Amino acid sequence: MRYQLDAQQQQFKQEVETFLADALPKDIAAKVKAGAGVSKQELAQWTRILNDRGWAAPHWPQEYGGCGWNLVQRHIFDVACRAAHAPQLSGFGFNMVGPAIAKFGSEEQKQFFLPKIRSAELWFCQGYSEPGAGSDLAGVATRADRNGDDYIINGQKIWTSGAEDADWIFALVRTNHDVQKQKGISFVLFDLSSPGVSVEPLYAFNGKRLWNQVFFEDVRVPISQRLGEEDKGWTVAKSLLGDERLLVSRVSENKRILSIVDEVVAAMVQRGVELPQSMRQKRLQLDVRLQALEMTSLRILTEADAGGQIGAEPSMLKLKGSELVQDQDALLFELIDYLSLPLDRKRVEHGFTAPAWSEYVASGRYHHRGYTIAGGSSEVQHNIIAKQVLGL
Numbered sequence: 001m002r003y004q005l006d007a008q009q010q011q012f013k014q015e016v017e018t019f020l021a022d023a024l025p026k027d028i029a030a031k032v033k034a035g036a037g038v039s040k041q042e043l044a045q046w047t048r049i050l051n052d053r054g055w056a057a058p059h060w061p062q063e064y065g066g067c068g069w070n071l072v073q074r075h076i077f078d079v080a081c082r083a084a085h086a087p088q089l090s091g092f093g094f095n096m097v098g099p100a101i102a103k104f105g106s107e108e109q110k111q112f113f114l115p116k117i118r119s120a121e122l123w124f125c126q127g128y129s130e131p132g133a134g135s136d137l138a139g140v141a142t143r144a145d146r147n148g149d150d151y152i153i154n155g156q157k158i159w160t161s162g163a164e165d166a167d168w169i170f171a172l173v174r175t176n177h178d179v180q181k182q183k184g185i186s187f188v189l190f191d192l193s194s195p196g197v198s199v200e201p202l203y204a205f206n207g208k209r210l211w212n213q214v215f216f217e218d219v220r221v222p223i224s225q226r227l228g229e230e231d232k233g234w235t236v237a238k239s240l241l242g243d244e245r246l247l248v249s250r251v252s253e254n255k256r257i258l259s260i261v262d263e264v265v266a267a268m269v270q271r272g273v274e275l276p277q278s279m280r281q282k283r284l285q286l287d288v289r290l291q292a293l294e295m296t297s298l299r300i301l302t303e304a305d306a307g308g309q310i311g312a313e314p315s316m317l318k319l320k321g322s323e324l325v326q327d328q329d330a331l332l333f334e335l336i337d338y339l340s341l342p343l344d345r346k347r348v349e350h351g352f353t354a355p356a357w358s359e360y361v362a363s364g365r366y367h368h369r370g371y372t373i374a375g376g377s378s379e380v381q382h383n384i385i386a387k388q389v390l391g392l
């Protein structure tokens, strides 16, 4: 069984692919393909191009620059962008705090933040996790105490991705200590250059700066920079992703990795290296899992577009999609190992060298390790499925 795009969806896909072929700068796509990472300037350039077409924030309400696409269209757009090696815009601004401001913000907040986020003029990072609050996020201890028209913020965030590039942070802080944990949290936005904020790097074991710790010492934040009501930050945090929660299957990314697997295989075949049967079988199994994942995603997105209720589906999609990324990385690693066997003299004499993307594969694999942890670990997703689907 296959999920077939209907004629309108096919036409939309074509439109997106044509746009990408014309508008995506080749040098940026080449960098993304090589896994080299793009600069803030290059990302701003791509954001400008998308804005000119009206596609930088397609999922935002139309009055703030959205274009009214449904979830299936967004899936098609995402897959096409990844296949063309377009860089991804900052998820913290475009996918998280932007829609939250559109939903919970005052008119003044909307007017100030939304155009700046959409033009990539203002970058956000996410200050949720703390040393004592990860899976159990309601345990946040960073405190915000009222002082006149301001909050005074003290505490610490950890695993803050991208804080080194961000201008502002959206953070969960405790404003009430005398109520049930979830009920005393507020959602605040503030400038990372405020006095009392310090950002310290955390490096992954391959030496890349993947995260930060962010410390707050008597940071003065105007109460007007709170999003939503005081002590109701949990509601804002929970709704942060809204329907976005369904776009977590990483189908587009999985397709991109599978295409790299196939490039490696093609390079092997070209060099006369026969692919071992075990690896061929693994590649086929991954492909079948990917097809099943995409079909399931599209079925669920179609149901949601038609107004269906969302239950544990986001957990299932996240679990399967993130596990698949990691299993594909493992095969890619195995293949490259096999292709690069450094001590095989005969191979070296025949001109075998490590493929250009070997480095990307290694750093990608380390980075992707976090996929089954960030945004709710696999164990936590299993708990949700056990409770909501199996009734355990």
Ligand SMILES: Cc1cc2nc3c(=O)[nH]c(=O)nc-3n(C[C@H](O)[C@H](O)[C@H](O)COP(=O)(O)OP(=O)(O)OC[C@H]3O[C@@H](n4cnc5c(N)ncnc54)[C@H](O)[C@@H]3O)c2cc1C
Pocket (backbone or CB within 6 Å): 125, 126, 127, 128, 129, 130, 131, 133, 134, 135, 136, 158, 159, 160, 161, 162, 369, 370, 371, 373, 374, 375, 376, 377, 378, 379, 380, 383
């Ligand atoms: C790549 C990456 C990027 C991140 N970026 C950000 C960011 O930008 N901003 C931010 O705020 N945070 C970020 N995080 C942090 C992330 O949200 C937390 O790591 C995650 O919520 C888990 O929390 P923890 O690390 O404290 O682990 P813990 O919650 O301490 O969990 C430790 C282990 O116990 C298991 N466990 C916990 N509770 C249960 C349970 N009830 N049942 C069964 N098992 C359980 C977990 O699955 C895990 O294996 C990022 C994490 C990663 C990996």
